[in-house]
Amino acid sequence: MQEAYIAIGTKFLLNGRAFQIVESPEKDIFLCEDLGFKHVKERFTRENILFHWQYGNLQFDVKGKNTKGEIIKSYEVNDIDALKEEEKKRAYFRYECIEPLIELEAKSLDKYIRARVDQLKEKHHHDAPSRASLYRWLKYYKDSAGDLRSLVSNYNACGPTTSTLEEEVYHIIVEKINMFTKREKYTARDIHDFVIVEVNNRNMSRDEKLKLPCEQTVRRFIKRLDGYEMEKQRNGVQKARAKHKQTNLQEKPTFPLQRVEIDHTKSDLFVVDEERRLPLGRANLTTVLDVCTVYPLGYYFGFEPASYTADMHALTHAMFPKSYVKEIYPKIKNEWLAYGKPQTLVMDQGKDFTSKHMKDALFQLGITPMYCPGRSPWYKGSVERFFRTINTQFLHKIKGTTFSNILDKADYDPEKNAVITLKKLQELFHVWLIDYYTQLPRKNRLSPAMAWQEAYETMPAPALPSKAMDWKIPLMKLGNGTIQLYGIQNNFLVYQDPILMRIRKELSLKGVNSINYKYDPTNLGSIYVFDEWESNSYVEIKCTYQMYAKGLNEYTHKLIRKMIKEKGEKVSKISLAETKVYIQSLIDDEINLTKRERIQMQRVKGEGTNKLFNEETGDTHEFNEDLESLKEDLNLYRQTTFESDSQNDEEIVALQPKLLREEGLFFKNNTEDELWGTF
Incomplete structure (x- = not known):
């Protein structure tokens, strides 16, 4: 993947305006010429550029084949997976x-x-x-x-870019093709015959003959017609709606990022619940460490076990600049300097590291994977040593530590002495990491902060992709499905947006209906579909059942479906909602749960550092958001279904569809069994 350096000569597009860095009067200060206005310069700091790039306002220029644009170029293909x-x-x-x-x-x-x-x-x-x-x-x-x-091959772009059809023949086809929309139901071959006869008649009085179009040319014209309008004219409104309308719903590295190691461990500390102060257990820690400077690039603290989801959170945190630190923790004195894309990522052979998602993500990002031999932790000794440092210098000094050695534990009860919450642990870890660990000199070595700064005095700062999404998209999970009239189905949830029908039509012209999409396993409220015809970027498609899916993670959704299956019930929106309410009641009653069950409930709620680091705070939702409203709607539904003595049958029949439409649970001309039979 092509990257850009913030240096003299670099071009970028900021909010539609093209700039080029022409001068750097002092460190991290750049004078940029507006390429739309000669000799007009504006002053930017490195922090300004990083801020606009991270939030998607700034795009760097790229070079090479398969690019488009006049001044600032970008790739025609944003993601290989979209091909x-x-x-x-x-x-x-x-x-x-x-x-x-x-x-x-x-x-x-x-x-x-x-x-x-x-x-x-x-x-x-x-x-x-x-x-x-x-x-x-x-x-x-x-x-x-x-x-x-x-x-990427340009094979599909071969051939003429404009139509070779003669203008007079074009108008004949347009005129005759109107017959295809009539109730008499002419076929494409019939229309072609009418066109041939008309062209032949005109050729009889012409010296320069018109070229007869082939049948496939006529068929292409028919495919361009609006499917709904054509079907309405041929078969009536009802059939047109049924067919086309949407339903509602180990060599020592010589420079930073050359070798980066990642691993998981279970922390030596018991954490407690925010509200009831009940011991939850030991949080899982995933760490990404730069071996050259021994500077931590990023991490993930939470109750997600060793999995691709935990890896995704840790790598996202590692690669992006830590611009949130000063805002969330203003008392921290220093900056978290490390960020950037690793050149080589060293891992063990755990299932999450050898999974298809991890391999595809690393390939798309241009990161070389390096797998250690089985049972050989010394191949990634730096991150293993860092785990020991975290335990001995940080976690073992906090009440509730389990210690690493059982002999050190003696008669100390970590569960009884646990006092710290996960949120507070995040804050303390940031303070220790940024203001202590990275500032502490090693024996015969510089401190991690000094080593990082010194390295980038003689080389450019870590490169960034043209757009922030070029890093975010490969790290998401990849799905594939077909666009149906009701939308796309992922994880047995339906995702729908008007744009899908346009994409479905474009795909049908190519003779396909299957499409790749990306989704975040920690929030099933949306998927991302690549629109190559208009925006040439990924567009967000929301789940039709937002009250259920918004902020819901994959683990919780699978748990809910498993509980319904064990009850022997058929999965429907009502059963999903009832099970979600039931799980929340278990969370509310954590005092009666075992330690293992409490950890499971924390995983259900998605507790972890990913919530803290989420820059789009509007996408982070508590598990029980709108839960009381959901309970009220379920109670009202039950009343309208079973308490027929208080209302007559006609009132019930009228009320139920209204309630269900308002909550997105009812679809005209479709029974619930039909809509949820796919479960």
């Missing part, structure tokens, strides 16, 4: 072919290219590329600074 599987495989194949040649430093590459061609012929036979292809692909890749998107 068809065939196009993705073609790009991966090209990368595989040139990978051994990328790092070569030689005066002439010809002998290496020839040798590589011979290797590929043995492996791929007739599919092996030529020498010219390898030279071309290698140039594309290097010109784009190692961005995989430069290897």
Whole structure:
């Protein structure tokens, strides 16, 4: 993935205005020329640029193949996963072919290219590329600074970009195609015959003959017609609505980020509940550490076990600038300096690290994965040592510690002495990490903060992608589905937006209906679909049942469905809501739960550092938000269903659809069983 440095010569687009850095009068101060107005300069600080980039207002210029734009260029493809599987495989194949040649430093590459061609012929036979292809692909890749998107084929863009159809023939087709919308139900072949006859009649009186269009040309014109309007004219409003309308709803690194290690551990500290001060257990800690400077890049504290979700939170925190620190913790004296994309990520062979989600994310981000041999923690000794430092210098000094050694524990009861909440633990950890650990010099070594600062005095600050979403999107989970009339189904929840029907129509012109999408496993309220036809970016598609899905994590949703299945009930919106209310009652009654059950309830609520670090605070919701309203609606539904002695049958029949429509539970012309039969 191509990256940009904040330095002289760098171009960027800020709120629609193009700038180029032309001067740096002092450190972290830049004079930028407005490229739309010659000789007009504006002053920016590094902090200003990072702020606008992180919040999506600023986009850096990129170079290489498959880019668009006049002054500030951007890639035509934002995410490789948005491509068809065939196009993705073609790009991966090209990368595989040139990978051994990328790092070569030689005066002439010809002998290496020839040798590589011979290797590929043995492996791929007739599919092996030529020498010219390898030279071309290698140039594309290097010109784009190692961005995989430069290897995407332009095969689908081949051919004429404008219509070769003669204007007079075009108007004949438009005139005759109106017959296709009549009740007589002419076929595409019939329309083609009418066009051929008309063109032939006109050719009889012309010296320069018009070219007869083929049947496929007429069919393409028909496909461009508005599906709903055409169906309405041919078969009536009811059939048109049913068919087209939506239903409602271990070499020592020499520079920072060269080698980064990540691992999980269970912290040596009992935490307590915010409200009742009940012991919850030991929170899980996922840490990302830069080996060169021993500076922590990021972490995740919470009750999510070792999983891709925990990895996602830790890596997101690690890679992005920590601009929240001064705002949330104003008493902290120093800054959390470390951020950026690792070059190599060292991991053990845990299921979460070897999962498809992790491998795909690292490939998209251009991070090289390095897996340690089984049962060999010394291959990532830096992060293991950092865990010990956290325990001995920080956690073991807090009431409620379990100690690492049972002999140190003696008769100390950590559960009885636990006093600290997860929220307070976050604050103390930030203070210890930023103002103590990173400032403390090591034996014969600089402090992590000094080492980080010194390294970037002689090299550019960590590079950033063109847009913040170029880092966020690969870290999300990838899903695939078809766009139905009711929307897209993910995790047995329905996601709907008017834009889907337009995308569905565009896909149908290509003869496909399957589409990739991204989703955040900690918030099932939305998915993200790539719109390549208008915005050329991901658009948010919300769940039709927001009261249930908003802020809900994948673990809780699966737990709810499991509980309903064990009861032998059919999954419906009512049963989902009732089970969610029941789980909340268990959370409210935590005093009667076992320690293991309390930890499970914290995972249900999604407690962890991801809530603290979420920059889009509007997307972070407590588990019990709107729960009282949900309870009232359920009670009202039960009353309208069972208390028929207080109302006559006609009133009940009238009231139930009204209530259910208001809560998004009722759909005209559809029974609940039909809508939720997919469960």
